[in-house]
Amino acid sequence: MDLRVLRYFCAVVHEGHFGRAAARLGIAQPPLTRQIQKLERDLDVLLLHRVHKRFEVTQAGQLLYERALRLLAGADQAQLDVRRASSGEMGRFTVGFVHSTAFTILPSVIGRFRQAYPDVQLEVREMHYNNLVPALEGGSVDVGLLRPHINSRVLQIVTLIREPFMALVPVGHRLANQKATSLRQLANEPFVLFSRTGSPLIHMHVMQMCLRAGFTPATIQLADQIHTVAGFVGAGMGVAIAPSTITSFNFPGLRCLHITDRVEPLPMAMAWRQGKATVLIRNFAKIARAAAAAWRPTVPPA
Amino acid sequence: MDLRVLRYFCAVVHEGHFGRAAARLGIAQPPLTRQIQKLERDLDVLLLHRVHKRFEVTQAGQLLYERALRLLAGADQAQLDVRRASSGEMGRFTVGFVHSTAFTILPSVIGRFRQAYPDVQLEVREMHYNNLVPALEGGSVDVGLLRPHINSRVLQIVTLIREPFMALVPVGHRLANQKATSLRQLANEPFVLFSRTGSPLIHMHVMQMCLRAGFTPATIQLADQIHTVAGFVGAGMGVAIAPSTITSFNFPGLRCLHITDRVEPLPMAMAWRQGKATVLIRNFAKIARAAAAAWRPTVPPA
DNA sequence: TTGTTTTAATACCCAATAGGTATCGATATG
């Protein structure tokens, strides 16, 4: 009982006439008759009640007709979906992201991807950097959006955007009414610094830019999260240097100043396992690049 | 993309090994390899990512695997159900019945049939006799339970039960305290009679038995339905002769007496179109006969 | 009533496809 014979049977029932059914199927009438006869022998069931050179469909035949229509439709749909899966229009995969990417390009990338590929099941999962990298390497996450600070032989890493830094000072600070500052002007200030363990990449960038400006930040407080840093500065504990994302939030007691020195911006990237770039991942990467190209750092509030 | 090749593909994915899959399918490994390759060419989709002499299932392949499992299961189920339909274990048909059969064997027949063939969709439809016969002849009803009073060349009619008649007299009537009466004792009584158009068979039986007893019933009132007849008698309008079914109801003001004369009982039958006795109908008829054999006329209340 | 048409089935035959065996080549394994 194969799909080809079921298709023949459906044509016969639908037409009510072997000759017309054969014509519709593109075969001659005698082989069609034989195929239906063989189907009945194989099933050991009479599907057509012959009344001389005409027939009526039996109840078993009617049941088979209904089932066969469903099977054939299912097969056609499967064929279509397999092709769509092959071209990345269907399927499922997991994107892991770190906290800070949620405020830059993640929303745009996910939004564009879901719109472009509505039939792809995309699971978006927030993860700490220390968990994301092993998950990527182990295959439980397919793509990561993260701030890269290691070189990995296992992962393919593609930088998407570079985010500038800004100086954060509390309201009332002597620099608070300026739009910009040099790093030198922050040299003798108490510093709220991103910790080396909590945000290693930001820590490294801030330390390097200060050293290049000729001073070591006088660290009065360490913090992991950008919100924590901003909160301390807003409370008057000191100044900080943070990615411009911070300006997305209107923290009370905070002023954000451009840095006039030429400082290296902070990269954000996507990553996947080398040699495991499926069509879905390649499509995602393409959309992520387009979203990144359209991204602009946030303009600080007036 | 036929079921045979889908079965091959599922075996390959399930086993993760062409050789073991071939063994499980009962064919050699090379034709299996060629069949899968042909499937991929036909679909123009890579289903298996070959890594030297091993493979990984692609996402498209995984999707096809899931769909194929469903299609194969659907086909197996269809095969099973077609065979069950062929033997009358599945299918659907319509039983039409006239009002009076509902109080004799209809409940038992329907109950027994539904129990014996739970997967048959049985539609039970009450119909007036004048509509039931054309419906049987036209094919919109498959089996009828009715009181037969015509010979039909189109219908096959099989008597199931024969129901005795009883005399109905109002409470207070001179015969009310007897358990039985002869027809002769009713000769000069006013009669509530089943009408010739509303219940032709009962009308004919009652007229015949009275004529054989030597009198014509003095009809004071005609009625179509057995309930109407019983109501009139209970109201004191006269006496009546009715099928013993009437004793199933405790009508106020009514006494039911056996008839001591030898009178021809009232037949009830099933009918279907000649030459259209499907397996379902034959199964139904068998069960109807068994239910009829177990049926006993209602015992009048003490 | 008669001649013609219609229709699924059968007989005979050819073409296409499924499946078998032997073997290969490159990697994995012991």
Added chain:
DNA sequence: CATATCGATACCTATTGGGTATTAAAACAA
């Protein structure tokens, strides 16, 4: 380093699908 493993290829046979010609009996039209 020798051997085993594994899917793929080459060559071949067996089986099945499909074609044409024809049949027989009912339906249809004149």
